[in-house]
Amino acid sequence: MGKYFDMLLEDVRLREGLKACMNCGVCTAVCPAAAFYNYDPRQIVSIVQTRDDDAIEALLKSNTIWYCGECMSCRPRCPRSNTPGYVIQALRTLSQKLGFFVESEKGRQQLALKRTIGDNILRTGYCIVPRLVKAELHPEQGTVWKWVLEHDEEIYGQFSESYNREGAGALRKVSDATLEELHRIFDVTGGTEMFDTIERCSDRKAREMGYDGADDHYFMDTYTQNSNDHY
């Protein structure tokens, strides 16, 4: 009893985010995820507060903890100064450390996030660059964005002298020396280990599900497939 709770307590966000919940449900009332999904942050905090290992393990393996959008709308409204969003962050981190995230559809999407945002950070020094927002994967970005991507040098060149080149300015190329520093930070602080864990666990689960490992096919399925069981 309390094994997972003790692990969660190692995360300062859990200590900051869960003081004493009285289950009033204000967090759920203001939550954009609760407005969209079958999701109730009040219940999550309540479960964590029980310190029950079986219940917390079920949570760590569930879709539920992956619905939150981390907007933190819950934080200023809680009358007891809890932050369910921080509790979610701690649960998600532990779910990945223990490899439990691959047991749910929404959890398996962590591979898609690692391969897009994560790899892009290490490759370019930015979370997002224009070519990551491909028109075919982002139809919602519209006709103007498609035109921007087709003429990126001409358009960004009007606003930045360093587009894709070294120097100051928007979307400048981050130098190799700076990228090396960033990589070393990831190595020293557990960022690289987190990425490796996501890849390793995803590969294991993909094989279990009949894929040839966490290949592009599996990646695209985690990125696009929705069972529609979440509402």
Next chain:
Amino acid sequence: MNMKRSSWTEYQKEIADDRYYYARSCIRQNFFPGSEKAFLNILGKDLGRDIFDDPLHTSCTGIGYHSDIVPLETIMTVVARQFALMSEAGYENFTSSCITSFGIYTEILSTWEEFPETEERTRENLYKATGREFSKPKNLAHTSDVMFHHREQIARQARRRLVNVYTGEPLRVVEHIGCHYAKIFPKSGIGGSEFPYVLAGMVEAWGGEIVDYPERRHCCGFGFRNYLVQANRGYSVANSHKKLESMAPYKPDFIVCNCPGCSMFLDKWQYTIAEMEGITYGANGGGIPVLTYEEMAGLVLGYDPWELGMQMHQVDVEPLLDKMGVEYDPSAKYLGRNGKYIGQPERALVNSCSQDTLYKIKR
């Protein structure tokens, strides 16, 4: 109204007057590169302030952090590196162009305060990884805070006002400050999360009128993984839809946003909703123009809308430009560098202004 405002006077913050270290935003530089350029020009040239655009900083990795793939210890060290670069460049006032980053910086400084062992570990990690050491900023501000701080000076230098030139009435403006500006640490944002004033203060100083509406404080719907993963995007559009439905009856002339992500979503989801459902929220079957506060300030100061990058919006901005009395060349909207013709976007319900036709005539 004044009584209501006085109850929020504690939600003010100190904003440095000069000498800023500028940290760019991943999303703003992608979708609104003209806004970042305008901010630097307004601060440096129009207001005569010293602002340093450092080529050495990186993303804060905040989008990765809030997608839960970047650990807390990692982002703390990336942030510490940005602070180290600021000190090495000889600056003490840090200003971030991104609301997600601003929330990250605020949260990390607070975490170091509350859990000093995390700051200690970050110092060790940064030194081990990069050989750098850092000092915490003397002043931390979002770039909109800096613009708010200078709003009266901008008003004195204004060439246009947020006034409808046809009626003489103030333009009706809906503002959106973005969740991470003040919901994480309400006292780090002007007006806190309940009485947002950072953008409202600019709008009022420049002649416009803020329109309150029921879902004013609701999230734009980014939700990090809920937009970034295609399978989840229903969450994102549903929340933008909720806001747009709520504000439309008040007939705003435009939306102004604090956060680059919110600016992009409220613009792009209008396109999606129009194309999927045939629903538009602006006048005459068009959309509601969505501006960044840099674009709003730039128009007030007399900048050309295409130099501000407003051609990168999906929703036409011309109805607003006309109301403001902005002189612009419709045929220049979609040109490349040095006036080069590079084609133009396909028409869409929210992007069909007459400049297309005019351009063809001029060609």
